[in-house]
Amino acid sequence: MFDWLGFKKGLPLWWSYRLNRGLKADVEDIFEGIAHTRKELLTNWTSEYWSHLERLSDQMLLIAEERTKSVESWCLSMDKLFASTRNRAMDLSEIFLLDEQATVIFSSYSKHVGVRYGAGTLITEGLDYSRKGSKCLYGPFGDPLTLAIGPSTSAFHDKMTLLYIVPIMEKGVWKGALCGRVPNDVIGDLIQRESGHVYPDSGDNYIFMARPGLNKQIEPGIALSRSRFEDRTFTHGENLKDGVTTDWGTVSIKEHTELEIMFTDPATGKLHPGVANTIANGSNLFVEFPGYSDYRHISVIGKGVTFQLPHCPDVWGMMCEGDLEEVYRIRSIGWKIARVQMPLIGGFALVTALLIYLLIGGVSPLMVSLIIGFMNLLFGLWVVATLHRKAAMPVVENLQKISQFIRINAEGKGDLTQRIDHNQFGHDETKELAMWINNMIDSLEGIMLQVKRAASDVLSNQKVLHQSTVSTEGSTERMSEIIHDMIRSIRRQLKDIDIAKDVVGDMQGTLQALELKASEHIAVAHTEVERIGEKMGQISAKVADTNRTIVTFMETTQQIRSVLQVIEEISSQTNLLSLNASIEAARVGEHGKGFAVVAGEIRKLADRTRRSTEEINETVQLIYKNAKDAFASMEEGTQVVEEGTQLVAAASMILSGANAEDMQKTQVVEEVVGLMEQIAEVSMENRKISTEVEGKVQELLADIVNVRHTSNHVEVITDFLQQLVNQFHLTDSRRK
Known part of the structure; x- marks a missing residue:
């Protein structure tokens, strides 16, 4: 009846289970919910940090050419980009860049620069995987440099490391990698969330290796995250640092849980049933008496799941457990x-x-x-x-x-830093209610903090967008002025061409009667042709200036698109957070209505932000298309100007040689007339192109004004969102 527990240990556990056997379905839902939310949390967190590094990689491409011109300028730009990314992705303790020899050429931790990761180094396997062109979440692995750099957001810190690797490919060839370092204890904080732990005395959520894909040296069942009971932080009884005593020996670790302990039952030496069944079946739920024996040979119950994080070659498993004694300790x-x-x-x-x-x-x-x-x-x-x-x-x-x-905390204006001291309650439904309210408040505080940070990010990125819009508007206006000047120059050139044509025509009509005066006419024509050549040079310079301005303008619109991507991601995260807040509020029924109202308002604001951002994005795409069209037209204009310059040079050479051969003056004049007609046609075409470009620039100016107005609308929405969140008193130091 009492199975492996024996009569002495089994009887009180059986009695507790029998008294609360009606709670079995609720306990199953609790562990299912814990496992699902922790799995989703890990997946969303991983995806978020991939997006941070991918965006940084795209931004680095825009300044790649600076390195060939000025290394100092490139380093300054890289410093700004890395600092901006770390401000958004606070769990990263370091970002570094590798070249094609796997040497660190830039890092947010300067002492790391110059280190080369050759064969047999700590991250060789991850880099080899990325050389195929695939992103790689590598680890956990022990790296002393992680310990030297220091923690990012977790109160716990050791050398265990997770590494994000984004390959840099050029025409299918690996040219290096952008890497983000995360202290591994961060994922322990993500899945534990201590202040809202459902079973504070015994509950533990931990990750282990299920099926190694890249890290073949890590066997199934090996711990990949820190346990709550690693040291005396959360327990004053036996812990893994001091050693857990069993009838079959002492279970202990030296430095940290990760990679040091395998979850085996000390009585059998094999993987304990929870971990073994999870690996075999992909999931495992067991909440009945007598439970199953864990690595301490204590009766536990819970839920196990396997999962694969984005771009992680390995399959991990996670156990969400509690001691059977605590779970069924309740006395109604x-x-x-x-x-x-x-x-x-x-x-x-x-x-x-x-x-x-x-x-x-x-x-x-x-x-x-x-x-x-x-x-x-x-x-x-x-x-x-x-x-x-x-x-x-x-x-x-x-x-x-x-x-x-x-x-x-009612009516959406509360102090979310407070928790109910559930130790004041007996082991009955009121204590359960207090614990779940603490859990809900903890979830809401985490969500509100993320919404607050998201709103702050949106506001800062909106300011960058506004500055970029103002800068783009100024560039567009300067480009418009340059094009106006160019068109005026073309008009003056056409007048000069008309004069030259008249002079050459007069010369052709009177050449036979006034052969002796032909040289004077040729000299006049030569002078006019030289003036046309000067005008062509001026137009060529104007066209080159316009081309450079358009290129700068296109780069600015690309930066705007990058900023919009940030805002879109943040608004999506805000919408998801508000949905989570609604779910958490619904779990406590009537008491969560105030939070549900706030969550609904946040979701509406996030949706309005998303729609405004989409509107801006569509306008910016139109601007970029028009800028590309303008650039193509100016390129065509450049070719036309070059053609006109060549024609002018040819006419000048013919006129220069005409004085030496008086007998050929008639033929020369006819050739000059033909050239002048071609020059006139070129100038007319150039004026047509310039007029088209001028029209496109005016359209760009109108679009930029529209972007600026929409950007101001986003700022108003974000300010209101911040006011809404600031109604709550939050613990700013709290991360998850």
Whole structure:
């Protein structure tokens, strides 16, 4: 009956389970929910940090050419990009860049620069995997440099490391990698979330290797995350640092849980049933008596799942467990009332029988009835008073404490840093309610903090967007002025060409009669051609300036698109966070309505931000397309100007040589006339192209104004979102 537990350990656990067997379905839902939310949290966190590094990689491409021109300027730009990324991705302790020889050429930790990762180094396997062009989440592995750099966001810190590797490919060839270092204890914080732990005495969520894909040296069942009971931080009893004593030896670690312990049952030496069944089946749920034996040979129950994080070659497993004793420790209010009632009823029956026995002989029936009725009245009053004092009042007091705590956070204006001290409650439904309210408040505080950071990120990126828009508007206006100047120059050139054509025409008509004066006419034509050549040079310079301005303008629009991507991601995260807040609020029913209203408002604001951002993105794409069209037109104009310059040079050479051969002056003049007509056609085409470019620039100016207005609208929405979140008192140092 008691299986591997034995009678002494098994009987009290069996009794607790029997008393609470009606809670089995609820316990299953609890562990299913814990496992699902922790798995989703890890997946979303990993995806978020991939997006941070991918965006940084795209931004680095925009400044890649600076390195060939000025290394100092490139380093300054890289410093700004890395600092901006670390401000958003705070779990990263370091970002570094490798070249094609796997040498660190830039890092947010300067002492790391110059280190080369050749064959047989700590991250060789991860780099080899990335050389195929695939991103790689590599680890965990021990790296002393992680310990030297220091922690990022976790209060715990050791050398265990996770590494994000983004390959840099050029025409299918590996040219290096962008890497992000995360202290591995961060994932322990993500899945533990101590302040809202459902089972504070024994609950533990831990990750282990399920199926190694890249890290073949890590066997299935090896720990990949820190345990809550690694040291004395969360337990004052036996822990893994001091050693956990079993009948089959002591289970202990030296430095940290990761990679040092395999989750085996000490009685069998094999993987304990929870881990073994999870690896074999992909998931495992067991919440019944007698539970299963864990690495301490203690009865535990819980849920196990396997999962694969984005771009991680290995399959991991996660156990969400609690000791069977704590999970089924609860004694319901009904049971407590029954325990009070049973001795009272027994005492009442005993006293009644004794009275009847004493009075039945010499007292009249009427007197016996009156005495028994009076005794029943007194006993009934005593029962009511006892039940009120020992059963009802403790429950009422506990409910009042809970009600007072909820009232603090009602109507969306509360102090989310406070928690109910559930140790003040007995092991009944009121303690369960207090624990779940703490869990909900903890979740809401985490969500609100993320919403607050997301709103701050949106606002800062919106300011960058606004600055870029203003800069782009200025560049567009300067480009418009340059094009206006170019068109005026072209018009003057056309007038000069008309004059030259008239001069050459006059020269052709009178050449036969005035052969001696042909040289003078040729000299005049030569002068006019030289003037045209100068104008062509000016136009060529204007076109080159316009081309450079358009290129700068296109780069600016690309930066705007990058900023918009950040805002879109943040608004999506905000929407997801608000949905999570609604779910958490719904879990506590009536008491969570205030939070549900706030979550709904946040979701509406996030949706409005998303729509505004999409509108800006569409406008920026149109701007970029028009800028590309303008650039293509100016390229065509450049070719036309070059053609005109060549024609002018040819005409000048012909006129220069005409003075030496008087007999060929007529032929020369005819050739010059033909060239002048071609030059006129080129100039007309150039003016047409320039007019088209001018129209496109005006369209760009209108679009930029629209972007600026929409950007201001996003800023207003974000300000309101911040005001909404700032109604809550939050612990700013709290991360997850």
